[in-house]
Amino acid sequence: MKSPLVYLTAVKLKNQLKGVLKSPAKLLYGVFLIAMFALVAFAKNETVGGNFRSISELGAILTIFYTIMFLMVFVTGSSSNTPMFTLSDVTLLFPSPLSPNKILFYGLFRQLGVSLLLGFFLLFQYGWLNSVYGVGYGHLLLIVVGYALTLFFAQLCAMAVYVRTSGKDNAGRAIRLCVYGAAAVYIALAAFSCRDALPLLSQGDYEPALTAGSAFFSTLPGLLFPVSGWISGIVGALFTGNWLQLALCAVLILAAFAALLLLITKSKNNYYEDVLQTAELAQSAITAKKEGQLAEASPKNVKVGKIGLGKGLGASAIYYKHKVENRRSGVFFISNMSLLFAVIIIAFSFFMKMAEDGAIIAVFAMGTYMQLFSVALGRFNRELIKPYIYLIPEPPLKKLLYSLKEGLIADSIEAVLIFVPVAFIIGASPLDTVFCILARISFSLLFTAGNVLVERVFGTVSSKVLIFFFYFFSLLVLAIPGVVLGVVLMTFLPLPGFLGVFLGMALCNVLLSLLVLYLCRGLLQYAELNSR
Amino acid sequence: MLSISGVTKKYGKMVANDNISFAVGDGQIGILLGPNGAGKSTIIKCITGLLRFTGRIEVNGFENTSQEAKRQLGYIPEMPAVYDLLTVSEHLEFIRRAYRMEDEAYTRELLERMELWDKKDKLGKELSKGMQQKLSICCALAHKPRVIIFDEPLVGLDPHAIKELKQIFRELKAGGASVLISTHMIDSVEDYWDVANIMMNGRFAATKLNDGSEGQSLEDLFFEITEGKADPQEGGNS
Numbered sequence: 001m002k003s004p005l006v007y008l009t010a011v012k013l014k015n016q017l018k019g020v021l022k023s024p025a026k027l028l029y030g031v032f033l034i035a036m037f038a039l040v041a042f043a044k045n046e047t048v049g050g051n052f053r054s055i056s057e058l059g060a061i062l063t064i065f066y067t068i069m070f071l072m073v074f075v076t077g078s079s080s081n082t083p084m085f086t087l088s089d090v091t092l093l094f095p096s097p098l099s100p101n102k103i104l105f106y107g108l109f110r111q112l113g114v115s116l117l118l119g120f121f122l123l124f125q126y127g128w129l130n131s132v133y134g135v136g137y138g139h140l141l142l143i144v145v146g147y148a149l150t151l152f153f154a155q156l157c158a159m160a161v162y163v164r165t166s167g168k169d170n171a172g173r174a175i176r177l178c179v180y181g182a183a184a185v186y187i188a189l190a191a192f193s194c195r196d197a198l199p200l201l202s203q204g205d206y207e208p209a210l211t212a213g214s215a216f217f218s219t220l221p222g223l224l225f226p227v228s229g230w231i232s233g234i235v236g237a238l239f240t241g242n243w244l245q246l247a248l249c250a251v252l253i254l255a256a257f258a259a260l261l262l263l264i265t266k267s268k269n270n271y272y273e274d275v276l277q278t279a280e281l282a283q284s285a286i287t288a289k290k291e292g293q294l295a296e297a298s299p300k301n302v303k304v305g306k307i308g309l310g311k312g313l314g315a316s317a318i319y320y321k322h323k324v325e326n327r328r329s330g331v332f333f334i335s336n337m338s339l340l341f342a343v344i345i346i347a348f349s350f351f352m353k354m355a356e357d358g359a360i361i362a363v364f365a366m367g368t369y370m371q372l373f374s375v376a377l378g379r380f381n382r383e384l385i386k387p388y389i390y391l392i393p394e395p396p397l398k399k400l401l402y403s404l405k406e407g408l409i410a411d412s413i414e415a416v417l418i419f420v421p422v423a424f425i426i427g428a429s430p431l432d433t434v435f436c437i438l439a440r441i442s443f444s445l446l447f448t449a450g451n452v453l454v455e456r457v458f459g460t461v462s463s464k465v466l467i468f469f470f471y472f473f474s475l476l477v478l479a480i481p482g483v484v485l486g487v488v489l490m491t492f493l494p495l496p497g498f499l500g501v502f503l504g505m506a507l508c509n510v511l512l513s514l515l516v517l518y519l520c521r522g523l524l525q526y527a528e529l530n531s532r
Numbered sequence: 533m534l535s536i537s538g539v540t541k542k543y544g545k546m547v548a549n550d551n552i553s554f555a556v557g558d559g560q561i562g563i564l565l566g567p568n569g570a571g572k573s574t575i576i577k578c579i580t581g582l583l584r585f586t587g588r589i590e591v592n593g594f595e596n597t598s599q600e601a602k603r604q605l606g607y608i609p610e611m612p613a614v615y616d617l618l619t620v621s622e623h624l625e626f627i628r629r630a631y632r633m634e635d636e637a638y639t640r641e642l643l644e645r646m647e648l649w650d651k652k653d654k655l656g657k658e659l660s661k662g663m664q665q666k667l668s669i670c671c672a673l674a675h676k677p678r679v680i681i682f683d684e685p686l687v688g689l690d691p692h693a694i695k696e697l698k699q700i701f702r703e704l705k706a707g708g709a710s711v712l713i714s715t716h717m718i719d720s721v722e723d724y725w726d727v728a729n730i731m732m733n734g735r736f737a738a739t740k741l742n743d744g745s746e747g748q749s750l751e752d753l754f755f756e757i758t759e760g761k762a763d764p765q766e767g768g769n770s
Binding site: 302304307317325329391395 | 582607632655
């Protein structure tokens with residue numbers, strides 16, 4: 001008779017595949033992703049004469065990327081969204097007479113598969129990786145496998161730490177301190193290796209720092225950062241054919257794997273307790289998703305502070321409630337996600353500085369793309385999953401505007417926080433900067449209106465995949481008129497800099513947003529929210 | 533008075549509620565019974581304005597989506613509706629402000645009855661599921677609604693809260709409010725219901741009035757209908 005764990009793995013895989021084929025929405029989504037990948041792959045820019053940037057730069061990017069992901073997953077540990085075991089594994093397998101070690105291997109196998117799937121988004125980076133570094137399909141696959149291994153090891157490490165420090169608060173804290181300490185030493189070493197090039201940054205000369213940084217992160221000892229450095233070392237060695245580095249990193253990773261397994265399986269505490277907590281958390285996230293709810297994603301430790309809304313009557317109470325919630329979630333005007341996006345955009349502007357004219361347009365375009373995601377995570381969308389906003393006896397348009405107010409204020413502050421430093425870095429004119437900020441705010445308004453539109457028009461669609469699909473499609477369609485008007489103004493009006501583009505977008509977006517919000521004003525009176 | 537006339541709700545081709553009509557009068561407790569998937573939660577969401585439908589629903593004579601109707605409606609959803617980042621007392625303050633109600637003493641009394649007063653400074657996310665359900669009940673009653681809809685209100689509650697909630701049902705009834713309760717726990721409503729509707733496949737299979745006379749119990753009627761021993765059309769309409 002087949003092992004129950006082999007049977008379970010095979011049947012789950014088979015049913016997942018069947019599910020994709022039977023569900024038109026999932027199939028459509030799958031076809032769309034493949035089409036997008038094909039588009040990215042074929043739309044690559046051919047670099048004439050193979051004039052690529054140094055591959056060591058890519059190795060350095062991988063080391064940094066893998067290390068950030070490793071640290072994030074390792075430090076958050078059991079609160080990870082993709083646990084090794086589901087709640088059904090916990091309730092059916094753990095009490096069964098199967099060996100805990102066999103169950104662990106079943107979980108590890110499953111986790112490796114999930115990690116590989118999570119790396120799927122990396123495939124979409126093919127276009128620029130190919131044109132800048134000459135990366136081929138095989139190389140890209142290696143990068144994905146490296147990413148999956150990083151996530152896999154991060155969770156394994158988190159589990160080992162949990163098993164060994166369970167019930168010992170000091171030990172857990174000491175390990176976390178060690179990890180932070182190691183990261184700090186690593187950053188200090190990187191800075192030390194670039195010490196000669198760093199002063200040149202102030203003169204606007206980035207190339208020496210880039211070269212020194214790449215050299216550190218893509219070779220020894222920069223590759224010795226535990227696990228993520230070794231995995232990056234393996235991938236980089238396969239790119240360059242550095243077999244000595246490959247052997248060294250492979251030995252280190254295999255030794256780490258064996259040590260982690262030993263730490264977990266030979267511990268007096270079993271791993272069940274850690275897994276149970278993680279599985280329960282993940283299950284509640286799955287249930288929330290099935291019910292069309294967004295995960296609240298509230299921080300673990302909340303400082304309550306002053307109690308009470310203090311102000312607000314009728315619809316305005318919603319706005320004051322949002323202010324209290326934002327204060328508690330540790331958001332100083334803008335969310336952590338927005339802050340991360342802001343840092344990425346500002347960092348991106350450093351690279352754009354080297355580009356010729358139009359740097360501000362490139363940074364703006366990238367920022368707007370990221371805005372698609374950050375607007376969707378705003379408090380307005382979270383408000384829609386609770387019944388109160390529909391039940392409050394106030395005019396629907398008033399409720400709508402008050403529930404959007406906090407998000408729009410935050411987006412305006414975010415626009416200033418992003419584009420003032422960006423303007424300094426790329427040397428944009430004050431006029432361009434002001435109108436760039438206005439255009440950014442207009443996109444916030446437009447995307448928020450797009451959110452309302454999607455809820456209003458596609459609220460009855462039961463497939464969350466399709467709603468996601470419609471969301472992006474609708475936002476792209478809504479953005480087109482502004483872009484077109486911007487290009488028209490830029491072409492036909494004698495305005496300085498990129499004023500025409502930003503002015504056109506801002507004008508069109510604001511008008512379109514107000515129209516959409518007016519047409520959808522009934523959303524909060526008469527919702528169509530299935531399973532909510 | 534809650535009045536539902538010819539309400540039909542479809543999800544694509546699937547008919548979740550098929551031409552449903554019923555009423556819960558002032559000072560009455562109406563019960564919705566039915567197996568899983570019968571359409572109970574759907575009709576409740578139609579009443580509370582969370583779903584679109586064809587037909588007409590009135591709350592004390594006002595169309596259910598009007599502001600006048602919303603002012604008089606209280607809704608306790610099946611899943612507790614609690615904000616993670618608001619404290620217990622802030623939930624009640626929010627409702628008071630949103631509904632423009634000034635009666636702070638009443639909301640304090642509700643919290644005390646539900647044994648939540650000592651947890652008034654705890655965040656929503658720090659409460660257990662049962663406590664979240666109690667808070668959800670307090671929020672729905674804070675603005676003193678005249679029509680109250682409970683969707684599986686007893687699930688997850690401790691014995692004290694169940695006893696207190698049953699007492700609240702009786703008080704609401706005595707105060708002339710219309711109460712509609714959807715539940716699977718038939719024995720928990722046996723002693724105070726006025727009109728019971730048994731749903732099957734999106735329709736009403738039977739409606740029974742509690743006239744105080746001895747006869748077939750609600751539980752027996754429910755199993756007769758749902759296990760197919762009685763003709764749903766005849767289904768004990770009384």
